[in-house]
Amino acid sequence: MALRGFQVTPPDDVEDTLRPRSKEKAGDRVALPMARDQADTTLYPKPPEGGGVRGGHLRILLYLFLAVFALVMLPLVRRHTDDGLLQQIGKNCALVAFSILTLQVALAARIKWIERPFGLDMTFRFHKAAALLALGLLLLHVTLVSWGSGHWYLLTSLHVRWAVWLGRLALLALATTVVISFWRRKLDIEFESWRYLHNILAVAVLSFGFVHSFVLGGDLNSPAMRIYWAAVLFSTALIYLFHKAVRPTRLRRHAYTVTDIRQEAPGIWTIHLTPPAGQDVYAYSPGQFHYVTFRRSKELPVEEHPWSISSTPTRPGLASTIKEMGDFTSTIGKTKVGDKADIDGPYGRFSYLFYPEEDVLVFICGGIGITPFLAMLRHMHDTGARKKVLLLWSNRKEQDILAREEIRQIVQSGRPQLKVVLFLTKPSEGWQGERGRISKEAIAKYLELPIRRTVGAYVCCSPPMARDVIGALRDLGVPAERIHDEGFSL
Numbered sequence: 063m064a065l066r067g068f069q070v071t072p073p074d075d076v077e078d079t080l081r082p083r084s085k086e087k088a089g090d091r092v093a094l095p096m097a098r099d100q101a102d103t104t105l106y107p108k109p110p111e112g113g114g115v116r117g118g119h120l121r122i123l124l125y126l127f128l129a130v131f132a133l134v135m136l137p138l139v140r141r142h143t144d145d146g147l148l149q150q151i152g153k154n155c156a157l158v159a160f161s162i163l164t165l166q167v168a169l170a171a172r173i174k175w176i177e178r179p180f181g182l183d184m185t186f187r188f189h190k191a192a193a194l195l196a197l198g199l200l201l202l203h204v205t206l207v208s209w210g211s212g213h214w215y216l217l218t219s220l221h222v223r224w225a226v227w228l229g230r231l232a233l234l235a236l237a238t239t240v241v242i243s244f245w246r247r248k249l250d251i252e253f254e255s256w257r258y259l260h261n262i263l264a265v266a267v268l269s270f271g272f273v274h275s276f277v278l279g280g281d282l283n284s285p286a287m288r289i290y291w292a293a294v295l296f297s298t299a300l301i302y303l304f305h306k307a308v309r310p311t312r313l314r315r316h317a318y319t320v321t322d323i324r325q326e327a328p329g330i331w332t333i334h335l336t337p338p339a340g341q342d343v344y345a346y347s348p349g350q351f352h353y354v355t356f357r358r359s360k361e362l363p364v365e366e367h368p369w370s371i372s373s374t375p376t377r378p379g380l381a382s383t384i385k386e387m388g389d390f391t392s393t394i395g396k397t398k399v400g401d402k403a404d405i406d407g408p409y410g411r412f413s414y415l416f417y418p419e420e421d422v423l424v425f426i427c428g429g430i431g432i433t434p435f436l437a438m439l440r441h442m443h444d445t446g447a448r449k450k451v452l453l454l455w456s457n458r459k460e461q462d463i464l465a466r467e468e469i470r471q472i473v474q475s476g477r478p479q480l481k482v483v484l485f486l487t488k489p490s491e492g493w494q495g496e497r498g499r500i501s502k503e504a505i506a507k508y509l510e511l512p513i514r515r516t517v518g519a520y521v522c523c524s525p526p527m528a529r530d531v532i533g534a535l536r537d538l539g540v541p542a543e544r545i546h547d548e549g550f551s552l
């Protein structure tokens with residue numbers, strides 16, 4: 063099949079690799095039970111509202127404003143101060159650091175209005191960097207205040223006021239949070255334990271920090287500042303309550319039901335979910351992800367995990383395709399029809415609908431990283447999207463390739479114009495497709511060079527592979543803003 067935007071030099075029989083080699087019949091591996099002619103293409107006719115660049119700028123300005131508002135307010139409400147310059151700067155550092163720490167709660171609370179223009183992964187990356195900034199500011203705070211006042215015992219003595227101790231504990235809790243978050247894997251801390259610890263430490267940082275500043279902070283003496291400071295903490299507590307209690311309760315009340323579960327490949331399951339009677343599936347874009355908390359039989363764990371949505375909004379119901387990878391996912395095959403699932407979504411910007419200007423799409427994925435692409439291909443197929451798509455997909459073995467027959471049918475339909483190249487890192491002798499990893503040379507072999515301005519590259523694979531692939535795409539001339547990455551880790 064000749065596609066403008068892709069080279070046609072590779073053998074056309076590469077797509078033959080999509081033909082199942084085993085005794086499977088055509089249709090056996092079609093993951094969604096619904097045929098295209100049943101699809102409702104009016105369900106999602108327009109690109110989603112993404113907030114856009116302007117929306118992003120507005121949110122950044124609001125963030126900066128809230129982070130420094132206490133500093134702006136201070137000279138307006140304070141009569142005079144005996145503090146020297148160093149002390150004053152030190153105290154200002156603490157005011158900004160505490161404001162940043164309260165904003166951390168809003169960033170982590172998965173508020174859709176905040177994440178929409180950026181995506182949740184970028185929001186969480188920013189959250190992580192902001193924690194480091196707050197820690198730096200607080201270290202400056204203790205150093206400058208001790209230096210400016212000449213009271214070094216504030217740093218070194220055990221015999222200080224309890225409120226100083228609270229400040230020390232807040233700093234220690236923050237430093238611990240930063241260490242366990244930046245080096246969680248190296249420290250071999252399981253995700254769930256990390257999350258639990260992080261929540262406790264975050265509450266400790268904010269409550270200890272608040273009391274410390276309220277009791278000792280000379281800057282907070284004026285009634286206006288005290289009211290403002292209390293209001294900041296109160297709003298933060300409300301956001302935390304919403305995230306941890308109100309939303310989960312609401313989701314549980316409107317829980318979806320598992321209506322089908324099928325094995326796609328060894329250790330890979332697709333779970334279909336249906337909303338409660340009278341309720342529609344929430345609006346999402348193909349490629350986005352959601353958080354799911356399955357409620358199954360008593361002996362199975364109840365945990366919230368993020369999964370891409372592998373279904374398309376053009377068809378009824380909702381589905382995720384899940385690989386057994388660890389403690390929780392190893393139980394996924396035990397999920398039963400009739401089990402309940404609390405679903406929070408959609409999140410992320412990993413969808414071609416967010417970037418309508420791109421007309422030549424390069425999808426690169428490893429293993430289970432195919433799931434957001436399945437959703438996008440199904441959506442393009444149902445809506446007859448006039449896009450050219452090159453899918454480079456790496457798996458270990460042939461039996462790991464899922465939805466093979468369905469992808470083959472999409473290729474044959476010509477909607478979209480899809481070229482698929484399969485790579486195996488552990489191929490059998492008779493394997494006809496590509497062997498080894500998706501290297502820069504492999505990408506260059508299939509992608510027409512020089513790169514067209516309207517190319518969009520989408521990458522979903524393990525972090526080391528993503529680093530290599532993104533580096534290769536950059537080397538080949540794909541602009542950074544045209545490379546969209548879904549890391550499968552937040």
Ligand SMILES: Cc1cc2nc3c(=O)[nH]c(=O)nc-3n(C[C@H](O)[C@H](O)[C@H](O)COP(=O)(O)OP(=O)(O)OC[C@H]3O[C@@H](n4cnc5c(N)ncnc54)[C@H](O)[C@@H]3O)c2cc1C
Pocket residue numbers: 252253254351365366367368369370371382383384385386387388389390391392430433434549550551552
């Ligand atoms: C945006 C996104 C989309 C994803 N889409 C899919 C998909 O479509 N199909 C699929 O099979 N997998 C997907 N994953 C990966 C999936 O979330 C993890 O494999 C799963 O959570 C592992 O849980 P576990 O307890 O079995 O494994 P563990 O061994 O406990 O965890 C393995 C790793 O998964 C991550 N992880 C574990 N629990 C959580 C959690 N509650 N929240 C966030 N990260 C966690 C951590 O980085 C952890 O180190 C996606 C991940 C993300 C972030």
